[in-house]
Every structure is written in C-alpha cells, then in structure tokens.
Amino acid sequence: DIQMTQSPSSLSASVGDRVTITCRASQTISSDLNWYHQKPGKAPKLLIYAASNLQSGVPSRFSGSGSGTDFTLTISSLQPEDFATYYCQQTYNNPSWTFGQGTKVEIK
Amino acid sequence: QVQLVDSGGGVVQPGRSLRLSCAASGFIFSNYGIHWVRQAPGEGLGWVAGISSDGSNKYYVDSVKGRFTISRDNSKNTVYLQMNSLRAEDTALYYCARTFTSALGTRFDYWGQGTLVTISS
Numbered sequence: 001d002i003q004m005t006q007s008p009s010s011l012s013a014s015v016g017d018r019v020t021i022t023c024r025a026s027q028t029i030s031s032d033l034n035w036y037h038q039k040p041g042k043a044p045k046l047l048i049y050a051a052s053n054l055q056s057g058v059p060s061r062f063s064g065s066g067s068g069t070d071f072t073l074t075i076s077s078l079q080p081e082d083f084a085t086y087y088c089q090q091t092y093n094n095p096s097w098t099f100g101q102g103t104k105v106e107i108k
Numbered sequence: 109q110v111q112l113v114d115s116g117g118g119v120v121q122p123g124r125s126l127r128l129s130c131a132a133s134g135f136i137f138s139n140y141g142i143h144w145v146r147q148a149p150g151e152g153l154g155w156v157a158g159i160s161s162d163g164s165n166k167y168y169v170d171s172v173k174g175r176f177t178i179s180r181d182n183s184k185n186t187v188y189l190q191m192n193s194l195r196a197e198d199t200a201l202y203y204c205a206r207t208f209t210s211a212l213g214t215r216f217d218y219w220g221q222g223t224l225v226t227i228s229s
Contacts (some may be wrong), residue, residue: 034215036153043203043219044145044153052210087153091214095143095167099153 002026002093006086006100019075021103023088028068032092035064035073036042038102044087048073052088075105083107110134110218114204117223118197120194126127128189130204130220138162139186141207144178144218146200146225154200158207159187194227201225 005027011017023033031051036044046055048064051071061076075082088100109117130142143158157178166178168206179188187204201224205216 015120016163034212036216038153043221044216045219046215046217049215049217054144055215055217085152089153089216095158096157096169096213097155097214099155103151103176 001096002029002090002098003089004077004090004100006019006051006096006103008103009101010104010106012106013078013108015078015080016076016108019078019082019105021086021088021105023066023071023100024071025069025071025092029090029092031067033066033071034062034091035062036089037082038083038088039084040086046087072095078105110206111208112129112149112204112220113222114202114220117202119226119228121229122195122227124194125158125190125192126225128196128202128204128223128225130187131187132185132187132206135206136180141209142180143205143207144187145200145205145216145219146198146202148197148200151200156202157189179180191225194225196227199225199227207214 005024007022035048038044052064063074084089086103091097110135113131117127144156159178175193178188201222203222204220206218208217
C-alpha cells in the first residue's frame, strides 16, 4: 500500500499568515493527489484535486502544487474559517485510496 | 443540490452485524461510484470500501475483506454497507462519499454527514 505522510502534524498560525502543509507519498503517485479539510463535527470538504486544481467554490487563497512523491498545500492568507484539520489523499493506487494522517491548523 | 444522507449506525456487540445506508439525491446516481470512509474517535480518515457506478466492481480495505459487503440499488439511489462480524476496532464515524472521475483523476467531491458505529459489549 502507498503510505502518505503529512507534515507538520499540527501548527499554530494567526489570521493573515501564509500556511504551508506538506504531503509525501511512499512511492510516486504522479499528480493523483487531493486535499480536503475537515472542521470539528463536520464531513470533509474537497479543496484541491489532481495536485493543483481548485475545486469549484473553494476560495483562491488555497493552492496546491507538486507531483511524483512530494506535494504542498498553501493557504496564502489564513482566514478564521480555515482553522481545521487538513488531509491529503492519493488516488493513484486505484482503488485503495489512502489518506495522510492529517494536519491540524490551530489559532495562535 | 447534491445530497448524501448516511444512516444505520448504532451500538452493537462484538460479532454482531449492522447495515449502513447512503441515500443520494440531486444527481444521476447511476453515473457515479460511491465509497465509504471511516474515522475512529479522535483519529484520521480511512478508506473502507467502494462500488462502481453500475455495481459491477467492488473494493475493500484488507481489514474488512470477508466481513463487509458493499452493494447498491440504483432504482432506490442508495448504497449499502453490510457489516458482519464487527470488532471493537470498527468503531468509527462512517461517511459515504461520491466519486467524481475526469481526465484529471478521481476525487470525493460530496460527502454524507456520517453515521456513528459503536462496537461495545
């Protein structure tokens, strides 16, 4: 199975900060990488698909990059509603689509 | 609008069975695969099972193979997850999710609200 490792596991940031979360795959996954966030008590929400494509309706402050094994999610200017847990997911190894362990973004 | 409603969760003893349902509306159900993802208390997301749009292909994570069965009824716009021989480690919030596939790959673009399964004696 392909293992997905996110870093950091948690971070503290302030409103307006630029935030970067990294996801590394245990083997190459091309660009088959999605990003979700999840707020407490809510279902996950798709943010980025195919490594760098913004899902419809998602604010443009979210962006994704990378290919192969290393990927990045960037929030250009953190907003109060962005405090959540972020997950990457690989969809290369069809259909065992594993998630990273999550990165919790907290208020500093 | 697209909506997925998960139901069927509850508290059951180890070794017993439970059937989850995912009722869909707002889109052409028979055009989309549906998957189940679970989240143990305080933990991250884990893919569990999936079924293709016509039901001909079914997929499972190793830990549930032989115990869980996914199925769908396209006339009822519903996917089911039959869970047998339940274990304490199956305790989790179970979400169904719609899969959208394009030339750019596959993603889970809509999710249900989740249904809680608790395995306890």
